[in-house]
Structure formats: structure tokens, C-alpha cells
Amino acid sequence: VLIRTGFALVAGSIALVAAAAQPGVPGWLAYAAWAVAGFGAGLTMPSLGVLLLRYTTDTRRGGDSAALQLADASSSAVTTGIGGVLVAAAARGVLGYTGAFTIVDLTMVAVAAIGVGIAGRARAPVERRIAACPQARSA
Numbered sequence: 001v002l003i004r005t006g007f008a009l010v011a012g013s014i015a016l017v018a019a020a021a022q023p024g025v026p027g028w029l030a031y032a033a034w035a036v037a038g039f040g041a042g043l044t045m046p047s048l049g050v051l052l053l054r055y056t057t058d059t060r061r062g063g064d065s066a067a068l069q070l071a072d073a074s075s076s077a078v079t080t081g082i083g084g085v086l087v088a089a090a091a092r093g094v095l096g097y098t099g100a101f102t103i104v105d106l107t108m109v110a111v112a113a114i115g116v117g118i119a120g121r122a123r124a125p126v127e128r129r130i131a132a133c134p135q136a137r138s139a
Contacts, residue, residue, distance in 0.1 A: 002047040003044050003051075004116055004119035005043055007112050007113075007115035009037065011113050013033040014033070015106075016030070016036075017029075018101070018102050021101040022098060022102070047122075048068065049068065051122055079107075082107065086104055
């Protein structure tokens with residue numbers, strides 16, 4: 001629930017930031033939206049780490065933790081690169097800055113929406129659920 005809620009807050013907040021990038025929309029809206037997005041990220045990221053450490057085995061803990069950190073760093077690098085390409089395109093006049101920022105924001109809304117959609121998959125592995133269920137152990 002925390003993961004899905006966090007992703008939903010991030011998605012909604014970034015949609016507000018995309019709206020704030022449009023002419024005629026007050027810029028202060030972006031400040032409020034990013035505060036809510038930060039809260040959403042604060043719900044999501046620690047929850048993922050806690051679930052990972054809870055459901056991994058002792059022998060896989062280091063590799064699984066490294067994989068989570070690598071995924072976090074890689075996704076940040078890729079999305080920052082995409083944003084940089086769009087801003088560079090705007091600087092060269094290929095598209096406007098409003099268009100570039102709107103594309104970046106809507107792309108991030110899509111990424112967060114995917115997170116909302118797949119957050120329900122964050123659960124204990126099957127073997128852990130079976131071990132935790134007394135009826136399954138006696139069968």
C-alpha cells in the first residue's frame with residue numbers, strides 16, 4: 001500500500017509540475033507539487049528497501065541490495081540523460097522549453113504510473129508465503 005500510494009503521489013505531483021510549466025499557470029504550483037512528490041518518494045523508496053531486506057535470504061542479501069541500488073542509480077541516470085537531451089534540443093531551437101519540460105514531466109508521470117500498476121506485485125516470494133502459512137506446512 002505504501003509503495004502504490006507513494007508512486008501515485010509522485011505521478012500526480014509530476015502532472016502538476018507539467019501543468020505549472022505551461023504559460024499562464026502560476027509557478028508556485030511546482031513548489032507545492034515537488035513537496036508532495038518528495039513525500040511520495042519518501043514512502044516508496046524506504047518501503048522497497050525494507051521489503052527487499054525482509055524477503056531476501058542471507059546468502060542473497062548483498063547481491064539483492066546491490067541490484068536495488070544499481071536500479072535506482074541507473075534509472076536516475078537514464079531519465080536525467082533524457083531530460084538533458086530534451087533541454088539541449090530546446091536550447092538549439094528544435095522545440096520550445098515548454099514542450100521539452102512537458103515531455104520530460106509526462107514521461108516521468110508514465111514511469112510513476114507503471115509503478116502504481118505493478119506495486120501490487122511487491123509481496124513475499126511464494127516459498128516464504130508457504131512457510132508462513134501453518135495450513136500449508138501441515139499439508
